[in-house]
Amino acid sequence: MSLVAYFDAASSEPLHPQAREALLAAIDAGWADPARLYGQARRAHLLLEQARTEVAEALGARPDEVSFTSSGTQAVHLGVLGTLHGRRRAGRHLVTSAVEHSSVLHAGALHERDGGTMETVGVSLTGRVDLGSFTAAVARPGTALACLQTANHEVGTLQPVAEAAEACREHGVPLLVDAAQTAGRMPTPPGWSVLTASAHKWGGPAGVGVLAVRKGTRFRSFLPEDERERRRVPGFENVPAVVAAAAALRATAAEAEREQARISELVARIRETVPEIVPDVEVIGDPVERAPHIVTFSCLYVDGEALLTELDKAGFAVSSGSSCTASTLRPSHVLEAMGVLTHGNVRVSLPRGASAAEVDRFLAVLPELVRRIRQDAGVA
Template identity: 80%
Template sequence: MPYLDAASTEPLHPAARDALLAAIDAGWADPARLYGTARRAQMLLEQARTEVAEVLGARPDEVSFTSSGTQAVHLGVLGALRGRQRAGRHLVTGAVEHSSVLHAAEVHERDGGTVETVGVDRTGRVEAAAFAEAVSRPGTALACLQTANHEVGTLQPVAEATEACLAAGVPLLVDAAQSAGRLPIPGGWSVLAASAHKWGGPAGVGVLAIRKGTRWRSPYPQDERERRRVPGFENVPAIVAAAAALRARVVEEAAEGPRLSALVDRIRAEVPRLVPDVEVIGDPVRRLPHVVTFSCLFVEGEALLTELDRAGFAVSSGSSCTASTLRPSHVLEAMGVLTHGNVRVSLPRGVTDDDIDRFLGVLPDVVRRIRSSLGVQ
């Protein structure tokens, strides 16, 4: 089955598999202890931290490992807000942020804080001028902006947001989950979150980076692990594998990124030609190299995914974090585009031209059969 849902989770990279198997034998001990096997685990953990920090443009002591990208976002948002309570209790976010950011914002509101949501244009890009105006308001404690949208692939104006936040003296949390390992990480962030399974590392490893000088207080009870930022025992083998996958992915991306981007361009051009009443969504140029999203009129996304699965293709519809609720995607709603009949195709490393040929060959008949069953000609 061609797997076309890499934006949800990338298949485990071979470098990660090799590193994981080696680290299971060498890095199983408690890295906080002083005996030999523990010191070996600690060395592996710190080497992985150094490698990840280098890719992110951070210092090793600014990087902590969490149990997921979602936990990294929750800790980043709530910790930064808690650390800056004296500056204010106003939070600024984009309308198409990942649900983990929006849920953290809901907690902040329930605790008496305020949240301002900045809208997006029809491509899904946050309006930079409106974002700058929002962060300049008195009492703003934190701003959040993703590097690229997880549903439609549109790149966000992180450089402009960084300038606005610096001018206002407001820290910027950047959610780099979809772009880490695929695109260079923008500078100027104060807090950064990422997720290893998006770049071919094992699931269960997130990254939280906090710049020196950024005020941050953990919303959890204090724990001695991970510089008192993240509670719980570190999964050293998985962290080592995550670092190996990230390092390998960065090296490969110079060739793989343009190749995948060309395949996405082909899908963007061919789907509207082959299937009537289709809207291709997201910025066609300023986008992630591997993501393309389109919506088919008169078709339910769940039915389309089911039929494509039967035809042998693994794709997603809308937000993978809300698909089980059968609610329209908040991203598509904010963009003002079709929210039904939505398909997100996201290409993993190694996907072939033949895979895309087969997908484009199957899709028109799948859509036609679904529409026909609903009485749509």
């Protein structure tokens, strides 16, 4: 067992061994410009298109619908703004949930500064979007695009994507689905018009995002013209990284059913045990309708930064949505929107291969760390 238990898969999954192997091979074989017509270029082109076909198949898309971006965030930015641009004659209204990834909300803010409008639909105490309000928002005339994540990145709660997609279809509104937390772990829900994902969250390398645009969806890049990636993403493709991303997705998806069920049981153990061994804890998010790998809890009267530091010293890499751990010194917008405790917050997200022994060790050290921090703060 390694000295540090890495429990921050929702930030980044460690590189899959098959991705590493593919990356090294593709650095030698796939360096040339895939848009050119000589031997090395054709080879790079072939590698790129093979990777595209594999990624498309794993995510439930057609190869010609898939473009590669430089990150999941860039995929969301291009997806949101490109669809709004393509649909500007239909209207300029954007609908999202209040707990989307910041890339969605920041793209929406840019759209607002540009004269568009945005409505963020609230969520329940478990972080699930209010489907009735979402549907009503989508039905509003002039809605150009709606956005909904498959699972929340901070609390793991699954969103009702299939139902939201049905409502969007009824009103002729495209739906952008941010699948960053579930791609490679769970099947893609049906009904998306635009799909985004990030390779380093499924064990691929950093620097590869996926933007899939369903055939028939109006889309127009808002950036200067560039012929790469079906004119959706500017710039020279990182072929070796894309090849590695496809290899990781293939490997992760092949083992997903068994491995994610195992991970989900470890998460369930944490969810059930933490409130039994630590007093004054709120476990956050939906206990059943959740992504397999994420569990979040908040400890009353505890400084989140202090808890993260103590856990780091004890050999655990975890993350937090507490304000003291953010560069902005604001609590996570997700926890705020849910109305749950934002301080003393810990997000545990288990990567592939996380062991029961590591989870047990985490559960063994946590109560004493929390007790000590409370004691130091003068809490009886």
